Amino acid sequence: MTTLRIATRKSPLALWQSEHVADRLRAANPGLTVTLVPMSTRGDEVLDRSLAAIGGKGLFLKELELAMLRGEADCAVHSLKDVPMELEPGFALPAILARADYADAFVSNHFADIAALPQGARVGTSSLRRQAQLRALRPDLQLLDLRGNVNTRLAKLDNGDYDAIVLACAGLERLGFDDRIRSRLQAPQWLPAPAQGAVAIECRDDDVATRELCAQLDDSGTRVCAEAERAMNRALHGSCHVPVAAYAQLDGEHLYLAGLVGSAADGRVVRAHAQGRGDAPECLGLEVAQMLLEQGAGEFIAAS
Numbered sequence: 001m002t003t004l005r006i007a008t009r010k011s012p013l014a015l016w017q018s019e020h021v022a023d024r025l026r027a028a029n030p031g032l033t034v035t036l037v038p039m040s041t042r043g044d045e046v047l048d049r050s051l052a053a054i055g056g057k058g059l060f061l062k063e064l065e066l067a068m069l070r071g072e073a074d075c076a077v078h079s080l081k082d083v084p085m086e087l088e089p090g091f092a093l094p095a096i097l098a099r100a101d102y103a104d105a106f107v108s109n110h111f112a113d114i115a116a117l118p119q120g121a122r123v124g125t126s127s128l129r130r131q132a133q134l135r136a137l138r139p140d141l142q143l144l145d146l147r148g149n150v151n152t153r154l155a156k157l158d159n160g161d162y163d164a165i166v167l168a169c170a171g172l173e174r175l176g177f178d179d180r181i182r183s184r185l186q187a188p189q190w191l192p193a194p195a196q197g198a199v200a201i202e203c204r205d206d207d208v209a210t211r212e213l214c215a216q217l218d219d220s221g222t223r224v225c226a227e228a229e230r231a232m233n234r235a236l237h238g239s240c241h242v243p244v245a246a247y248a249q250l251d252g253e254h255l256y257l258a259g260l261v262g263s264a265a266d267g268r269v270v271r272a273h274a275q276g277r278g279d280a281p282e283c284l285g286l287e288v289a290q291m292l293l294e295q296g297a298g299e300f301i302a303a304s
């Protein structure tokens, strides 16, 4: 293999992540030419409706997968949290890169953290998961929709449309906006999206050469954690319609998983956590999902 073509979305964050993968593959494979194939996806173009309303997260992947099927690209780079729990048949994730900052960020030009917000403050986020956790902490807040790429969201905050917004730390840090993070919303009190902070490479299942090349960047510890978080989400029929959060940590052979399911409408949340073995992440994911269901998570899922 002499050339690798990476299909990517065109947002600044997607381009940063794809350039990062390209740089790492070039460094590990002298003589390999790596190019980017930037593409627009439906998830990027339709900004006036929620992701759930236009068909969910797969919308960020479909155009990139079609480019791979047409032979216009060899692989695609994604934020793993945007990758549906069930991958499209015929595709694989040969690499999950080491996780960056997993946490959500509280971003505001006037307030230091959620507790410092005045009564009825306007907080922007279109994520049901973030809305449910905000409502659970502060039922008084006014939650407003906020879509678009990271740069657009920061511009809307600066424009005065919101008192605060919630974004992923990883995206802010990759784009050099570390200084916008007023506080990190951390586990176990606040949980991220399953696989938040991890970048994944997708390619055709039958493309062995690309799979082997990309597998050089796989981080086994991050893969174990992501599998536990995604197995939990899958067992809860996770999609953009249900606020599901999960965070796993691997310590030697011990795997720890915390999960949460909530209601964005009224801020009720159920939580569960358990420990298991690092060689059986899916078992732990199913176990925590079962614990959440026993506490009534099914009601939130059915209501969505």
Ligand SMILES: NCc1[nH]cc(CCC(=O)O)c1CC(=O)O
Pocket (backbone or CB within 6 Å): 079, 080, 081, 082, 150, 166, 167, 168, 169, 170, 171, 195, 196, 197, 198, 199
């Ligand atoms: N939903 C968009 C998205 N997908 C991945 C990230 C951040 C990077 C990551 O989690 O790896 C973001 C932005 C955000 O949620 O603030």
